[in-house]
Amino acid sequence: MEIKKIKDNVYSVEKEGKMNVPVRIFASEKILNKIKKDNSIQQAKNVACMPGIYKQSIMMCDAHQGYGFPVGGVAAFDTKNGCISPGGVGFDINCGVRLMTSDLTKDVVEPKIKELINELFDHVPCGVGKESRIRLDDDEFDFVLNGGLKWALKNDYANEDDLEKCEENGCMATADHTKVSPRARKRGRRQLGTLGAGNHFLEVQYVDEIYDSEIAEKFGIRNKNQIVIMIHSGSRGLGHQVCSDYLRKIENDLPEIFNNLPEKDLAYAPTGTELANDYLGAMSAAANYGWCNRQIISYETRKAFARVFEGEKLNLMYDVAHNIAKVENYEIDGEMREVYVHRKGATRAFGPGHKEIPKIYRDVGQPIILPGSMGTASYVLVGTDKAMNETFSSTPHGAGRLMSRHEAMKKFEGESVRKQLEKQKIYIKAASIRGISEEAPEVYKDVDEIVRVSDEVGIGKKVARLRPLGVIKG
């Protein structure tokens, strides 16, 4: 396969065979060489063959092999003559990140970091099988699925400002709880407000560098050493089961599509079919659950901060999904088109003026939160008009894995990773010490390089760099 350099940090695989559009890869040469090592480019070529795809099948700088779609993949399909794909969203529907800002500074928090992290660990359930303390009856659970953060607001887990600063205001109107199976409900029932395990985390960080002080100020990031809190989690078992359910429905109801796919996880429902509408309803409900999940974790985080730092209040900067499909409008070949943008491991990055950006940020652009790996930096970026034209308003979602979990387990030992982090003054508390080895900083790509590429290409401009002080993990 020929990979052509278009310009710095942009590569292309031209149309061939059944591809409807070319593949575009946004990466530096160094990262491209890493991307080439797995099957992700072939997966992006498979996506390019799907019906109703516009312009290009996109791979972000943090792309790696997924199942069906590559992780770090973006594709837009026509809402009338295209498709919607559970595999294009991924199993963890509305996996995403939020950032909260505080008025505290590093010198105040650092001496108390162990107390704070232990307090957070005691109140935010994390790890395999750790249950939520919240029990809801059927009607309340339907409200979570249909109303998202509206449910959280009504039940005092959220304030008005939280809703204003969340993607979709924390509620996708397309949600339909009746399209979520009893199995999915049952999996999600005892997990609302739990962090999960794997790469999900809650991190207490400090502002290490500010690149654009005007925009940073808008986002509530005022000074170096200011303390912020990052939460990375998703829709837990409920979302995983929704994806699985609809993959199987496509297998059973649309065999003529399913049996002819290059990879079965690429399963899609053509737009206009009942299955496409049902999946959109169920996926949106799972997304709403995901926002409530991160909101309840925030609620516990706020209480923990208020206990340790005498009434300290935390403000939501922004909450953004990185596994989701959204209805959006773009000018394509001179015409406005409505599309389903699938972001599987990619962050929405609307430029200034977009009506879906919270009012107070609208003149500068949408905040983007890009988490690094454990022990490395995370970033705040801002969306751009260029992203609108080049990547359907998308930018990378994180560092992107480099090494398999199995390999990481053989190479790193949990306890020594913990000690190494402690030497860097990062205090970690994990439900499973063995799980830490799989998330060692070395198993991820270099997040600094990924952010540099986004900034240089112009699909997400650097605003601030954050570094961890303390982490809780599953």
Added chain:
Amino acid sequence: MKFEYLSHTADAKFRAFGKDIDEAFVNSALAMFNILGDTTDVKITKKIKIELKEKNYESLLYSFLEELLFLLETENLFLSNINNLKINKDFSLNCIVEGDDLQKYDLKGDIKAVTYSDMEIKKTNKGYEIVVVVDI
């Protein structure tokens, strides 16, 4: 050897072996639960009967492993053994799965889902080999 782990960038991939398809299914389940923790030293306190029917071996394997993930999350089942697993000619499966409450063990990682990615069910001269990738 019952199973081995293979390299996969983001997720977990394993190959399970069996002298027949039944045993290969059992070992696939054990391979999946060993991602979370060691299944060799688990007290049996839970026994659950499973009955499934599908159209072919691949869908049956997907449904079987997915059912086990469902039991993991809804019944807190840390699976360590499977009794009397039988796959019939009409692609129906029945068995009794056994294990303990997962809260009692140091388990790591979340298995989010079973995938069809790189799934293989292959007849060999020694029996059957199964390859599965699960999303973590």
